[in-house]
Amino acid sequence: MRSETRAWLDRPELARLWDRLRDRLERNGLRARGRLRLEEVTAAEREALSLLLGRPCTGSVISFELAHLDDRLHSGAAEAGLVDVVAELRGELTDRRARSEERRSASARLWAAADEALRAHGFDGTGWANAWLEEIRRGGALARVRPEQAETLLVQAVNLLAELDVPARLGPDAVPASDSSPRLLRVGRGELAARVTGTAHGLDDDTLLSRLVLRGLARVHDVPFPPDAPSRRELWEKAGVATDRVSGTVLTFGLTPLDDDLDARWLRERSAAGAETHLTLRDLHRMSWKLPPETEVYVCENPRVVEAAADRGAGRPVVCLSGNPSSTGLALLDALTGAGALLYYRGDFDWPGLAIANRVISRYGARPWRMGAADYEAHVAIARKRGTPLPPLAGEPVEASWDAELTPAMLALGVTVHEETVLELLVGDLQADD
Incomplete structure (x- = not known):
């Protein structure tokens, strides 16, 4: 198509026409047949349509046969049919009927x-x-x-x-x-x-x-x-x-199952030696998990808590989920609660940390471990007294299911408190009673 012809056809007064024609042709199987009706036609549009169709167009409603316009374009300066002209002005056309049949x-x-x-x-x-x-x-x-x-x-x-x-x-x-x-x-x-x-x-x-x-x-x-x-x-x-039962692990410290099988003895020996232990799903499936009566297990989000507990010779058992619980972590908590253990959960004071805590507390009936509004406010005060910078909270707020005051407190102060910020407090909780 010559540039001057394209420029005339692409004038603003014909824009609505080509948009409507594109839709009609795609629904028609790319065939120029049937009538097109344009309503609320402006004076500028009527003038352009009169020239294009080769006949006077009057009134606010104009209707014409697609075949007539196809002939006009073929014999006129466009030297191309309606389908080709619309494709030139509006991009490649899709044969919707053919595509639907193909589907x-x-x-x-x-x-x-x-x-x-x-x-x-x-x-x-x-x-x-x-x-x-x-x-x-x-x-x-x-x-x-x-x-x-x-x-x-x-x-x-x-x-x-x-x-x-x-x-x-x-x-x-x-x-x-x-x-x-x-x-x-x-x-x-x-x-x-x-x-x-x-x-x-x-x-x-x-x-x-x-x-x-x-x-x-x-x-x-x-x-x-x-x-x-x-x-x-x-x-x-x-x-x-x-499934893969050996690559995924859960970090533990201080667990002392009472069974006499090899795995239970091995875990007791490591706990007695003050060593942390990574357990696989394969390990968990081999163990029957008989525990001492009224066993309390402290569950945390970050591995540093376990490392510090091991360094200080803490006497309470700890399980670290390393963030969002994996299949292995959940399997261990299932086994421990199935054996009668009471869980205490602690995570980061940020929105992902609250979401994880909601899931763990809901699934296992775990008790919050220094995870209340008062704890959060105290942690922030300690950090500020020390001059420890706290990162701002990011993301969508999460309601804490265990404490209605926690989320408002976090929104008010607007900062994140990671477990490592109050490590001394947490490790102190893990010391055995005298």
Whole structure:
């Protein structure tokens, strides 16, 4: 299109016309057919439309055939049809009808591939499988990836479920073989992922494939979809899949389980020697956690508290969650409270610290450990007396479930207090009674 022709067509008086035409053509399958009606047309727009359409345009409403404008543009200075002119002025057009049909075809291919994979493993007609596919359809997660990728993921999910011996021809009431021995782990998650996807990370927690398989397993075992890492681990293990139970640890000091097994004796010996201990999930699963009566365990957020307690020979047991509790940390607290321990929790006085404290206190009925409004105000006063700078609070405020006055106090003073700022106080609390 010549520059002078483009400049005339792109004049402000025709801007509304080209915007409306773009929408109409995209809905029309990029065909110049039907009529377009413009309302509340201004005098300037009427003049420009009269020249463009080759006929007088009067009144505030103007209607014309798209085919007529297409012919005018073809035979006039534009020397191009309506579709090309609108694309030149408004950018590439999308054939919405074709795209919609393409999506329908891709969806049909996806679910046909899923049905074929289910039949290949004898899952077709199985109650859990039908409910699983319907849940995936409703959820729409596969609609957010390319059709080819969605098909691959869904077929891989079916193949993975087949690897795990979930109920197939036996019908929806069948019990998976792994249910009879839920702790007999037949295959590692990385091995399983590599076998089906070609990569050991194919079933990591953040993958869509992992979520698809877990939804299937939840249907098989008739449990809710696991919302957090510990429940995901539990569901994998229920299906006979070993998750990583050795790389993640929780830091402890002073725990003295009473059992006579090797792990309990080892932990007691380390505690007697004043040594801190990192426990893995594998360690936790091997121990039965019989504890002395009325055991009190102090839970903190920062490792420095444990290190200082060990340096001073503190006599009270401490568990450090190192920030937001990991699966290993939660598993240890589950074991300790299951054995009758009473937990005391202390974290940082900042908004993430309050959020963590809310979760721990709510889940375990833990008692706050120097985590009240009065404690916060005292800590700030001590820091200011020492000349210790305190960083400002950042982020969205969090209400402390255990003390209605704490959040207002923090908003009033506006500073963060980390555990290390009052380390002497905390370590003093951990000294054994005389």
